[in-house]
Amino acid sequence: MRLSEPLVNTIVLAGLLAVPLYALVVDEPFTITLATRAAILALAAVGLNILLGIGGLVSFGHAVFFGIGGYAMGILAFHAQTYTTLDLAVFTTEGTKSMPVIWLVAMGLSAAIAFLIGLLSLRTSGVYFIMITLAFGQMFFYFAISWAQYGGEDGLSIYVRNGFPGLNTLVPIQFFGICFTILCITLFLKARLQASSFGLALNAARQTPARVETVGLNPTRLKLLAFVISGAITGLAGALFADLNRFVSPTMFSWQLSGELIVLIIIGGVGRLMGPVIGACIFVALEHFLGGLTEFWHVYLGIILLCIVLFGRGGVIGLLTGKVGAHV
Amino acid sequence: MSTILVIEQILNGLQFGVMLFLMAAGLTLIFGVMGLINLAHGSLYMVGAFAAAAVAGATGSFLLGLIAALAAAALAGALVELVVIRRIYNAPHLDQVLATFALILIFSEGTRWIFGSFPLFLDIPKALSGPVTLPGGIQYPLYRLTLIGIGLLIAIGLWALIERTRLGIQIRAGENDREMIAALGVDISKLYTFVFALGAALAGLAGALVGAIQSVQVGMGEPVLILAFVVIVIGGIGSIRGAFIGALLVGLTDTLGGVFLPEFFKLFMETGAAQKTGSALASMGIYVLMGLVLIWRPTGLFGARA
Numbered sequence: 238m239r240l241s242e243p244l245v246n247t248i249v250l251a252g253l254l255a256v257p258l259y260a261l262v263v264d265e266p267f268t269i270t271l272a273t274r275a276a277i278l279a280l281a282a283v284g285l286n287i288l289l290g291i292g293g294l295v296s297f298g299h300a301v302f303f304g305i306g307g308y309a310m311g312i313l314a315f316h317a318q319t320y321t322t323l324d325l326a327v328f329t330t331e332g333t334k335s336m337p338v339i340w341l342v343a344m345g346l347s348a349a350i351a352f353l354i355g356l357l358s359l360r361t362s363g364v365y366f367i368m369i370t371l372a373f374g375q376m377f378f379y380f381a382i383s384w385a386q387y388g389g390e391d392g393l394s395i396y397v398r399n400g401f402p403g404l405n406t407l408v409p410i411q412f413f414g415i416c417f418t419i420l421c422i423t424l425f426l427k428a429r430l431q432a433s434s435f436g437l438a439l440n441a442a443r444q445t446p447a448r449v450e451t452v453g454l455n456p457t458r459l460k461l462l463a464f465v466i467s468g469a470i471t472g473l474a475g476a477l478f479a480d481l482n483r484f485v486s487p488t489m490f491s492w493q494l495s496g497e498l499i500v501l502i503i504i505g506g507v508g509r510l511m512g513p514v515i516g517a518c519i520f521v522a523l524e525h526f527l528g529g530l531t532e533f534w535h536v537y538l539g540i541i542l543l544c545i546v547l548f549g550r551g552g553v554i555g556l557l558t559g560k561v562g563a564h565v
Numbered sequence: 566m567s568t569i570l571v572i573e574q575i576l577n578g579l580q581f582g583v584m585l586f587l588m589a590a591g592l593t594l595i596f597g598v599m600g601l602i603n604l605a606h607g608s609l610y611m612v613g614a615f616a617a618a619a620v621a622g623a624t625g626s627f628l629l630g631l632i633a634a635l636a637a638a639a640l641a642g643a644l645v646e647l648v649v650i651r652r653i654y655n656a657p658h659l660d661q662v663l664a665t666f667a668l669i670l671i672f673s674e675g676t677r678w679i680f681g682s683f684p685l686f687l688d689i690p691k692a693l694s695g696p697v698t699l700p701g702g703i704q705y706p707l708y709r710l711t712l713i714g715i716g717l718l719i720a721i722g723l724w725a726l727i728e729r730t731r732l733g734i735q736i737r738a739g740e741n742d743r744e745m746i747a748a749l750g751v752d753i754s755k756l757y758t759f760v761f762a763l764g765a766a767l768a769g770l771a772g773a774l775v776g777a778i779q780s781v782q783v784g785m786g787e788p789v790l791i792l793a794f795v796v797i798v799i800g801g802i803g804s805i806r807g808a809f810i811g812a813l814l815v816g817l818t819d820t821l822g823g824v825f826l827p828e829f830f831k832l833f834m835e836t837g838a839a840q841k842t843g844s845a846l847a848s849m850g851i852y853v854l855m856g857l858v859l860i861w862r863p864t865g866l867f868g869a870r871a
Binding site: 295 | 674795802848
């Protein structure tokens with residue numbers, strides 16, 4: 238069976254939308270939560286895919302941004318729920334329970350940190366880059382653990398989900414709607430980005446940096462911009478993820494999470510628009526069903542992954558469309 | 566803050582450093598010779614610790630436990646190399662990261678399956694327990710001192726192996742030009758399996774030795790793995806000498822930072838806040854060190870290639 242990629246993309250998105258709607262009809266709120274989880278993880282991986290798929294940069298520390306998004310939500314909501322002020326050296330502010338504000342803060346902070354990390358990491362390439370991003374991830378992980386003011390190792394619980402004007406976010410399907418809409422908008426923007434002159438230049442910088450330099454573009458600057466955009470998207474996903482669980486903890490910074498984000502992309506197909514989405518759906522489904530069968534489901538996940546790496550180049554989308562490479 | 570405490574902490578840092586070296590040496594050899602980034606190195610560390618704990622628990626002999634750790638880790642390493650790693654030497658780094666990430670999942674959950682989630686305990690052998698008195702009246706645990714000795718001996722042994730033996734010549738030649746050395750009649754795939762098993766055995770040994778001062782549990786390998794990555798990034802990937810210097814730097818920074826940074830902040834802050842700030846910064850210390858080294862030298866202290 239060979240399907241065209243746009244058809245596969247449509248089926249995937251329609252499927253991700255249909256499952257929670259069906260769950261709403263048969264009244265299974267937990268399934269809606271699973272779909273929301275898939276949408277949020279997909280969003281985080283879409284962010285990473287800008288760096289990994291177009292730029293060819295393997296960031297093994299993207300949990301940093303996921304965690305920053307999470308803590309941005311956690312800290313703002315914590316101050317709002319305890320009616321304390323947030324003291325930021327220069328000025329003090331109240332916390333907030335408003336999602337749009339939290340999202341902006343999460344994206345802004347992630348972008349700023351991504352700029353700094355990118356500035357340092359992009360001095361290197363290849364394996365060094367992988368290890369350095371990994372090390373930055375650990376740095377934030379240990380920092381979060383020792384940050385006693387915001388729960389340290391135990392993390393922070395937020396009792397009521399943050400609000401979005403006009404919606405009741407505590408209703409699972411409404412919160413899913415928010416996440417799904419953000420995912421669709423981001424996918425649209427990502428497709429536009431990939432086709433833009435910036436996207437093309439970034440793609441070229443991955444393939445032959447020397448040529449990009451010859452035509453007068455700076456590959457490092459292109460990659461840095463990609464890193465910042467990528468970090469901001471993953472940060473937004475982190476804020477949503479924290480809101481889904483109403484809980485943030487240092488595990489959002491863990492290196493396993495960075496690894497899982499890469500895994501999502503690989504399962505779906507590197508550099509594909511929908512790769513992360515299909516990957517996230519499969520991952521959440523595996524986690525749920527295999528996790529229900531055996532406590533040790535990670536063994537099977539490992540075996541599946543090994544098989545994909547050794548035999549199935551191109552991921553699921555590659556398998557369905559019959560094209561191994563994502564790039565023309 | 567007495568001199569005795571300072572010397573004690575320096576010794577602790579050295580002990581931590583040489584154990585990191587055992588991990589980092591294997592990683593850097595495997596990367597240098599085969600161009601492979603091996604995330605599953607931490608799993609081999611764990612395999613060593615579990616093998617030692619299981620055998621020492623059954624026989625009561627720590628030495629047998631160590632031998633079991635070496636054998637089990639080397640065997641696991643050779644097996645993994647033959648079944649999986651061999652196929653991905655020429656694959657992109659991304660594939661290597663994924664395949665070895667998958668191996669971590671399999672090793673960790675497999676170990677949990679066999680041994681359960683509870684930590685095992687490995688006792689320090691009687692002959693090595695208790696403190697010794699060093700010159701200057703410093704009391705220091707004999708076992709930790711032995712670890713420093715073992716680490717240094719292995720460092721010298723590795724140096725001799727690489728610089729002074731025929732096998733070492735082949736390994737170094739393999740780093741430079743694998744096609745040429747194959748053309749000269751060296752069985753390159755056997756050499757690769759050997760290097761991988763050697764690295765695995767070192768990791769397993771480190772796991773067993775450290776397992777006696779910490780608990781032996783699933784997931785113990787990954788924090789050490791990441792520190793070992795920091796070590797080889799600082800030292801320069803592929804360089805044993807770099808791994809040694811890097812390991813000592815990281816070991817000392819981590820240990821001394823944890824003790825002295827809070828003290829340092831107490832000089833101009835109130836005690837509680839100083840404790841918090843100091844320990845938060847200390848946990849980030851080695852990453853700051855890495856950042857500084859990279860700004861200065863993007864390929865590490867002794868690294869030649871990017």
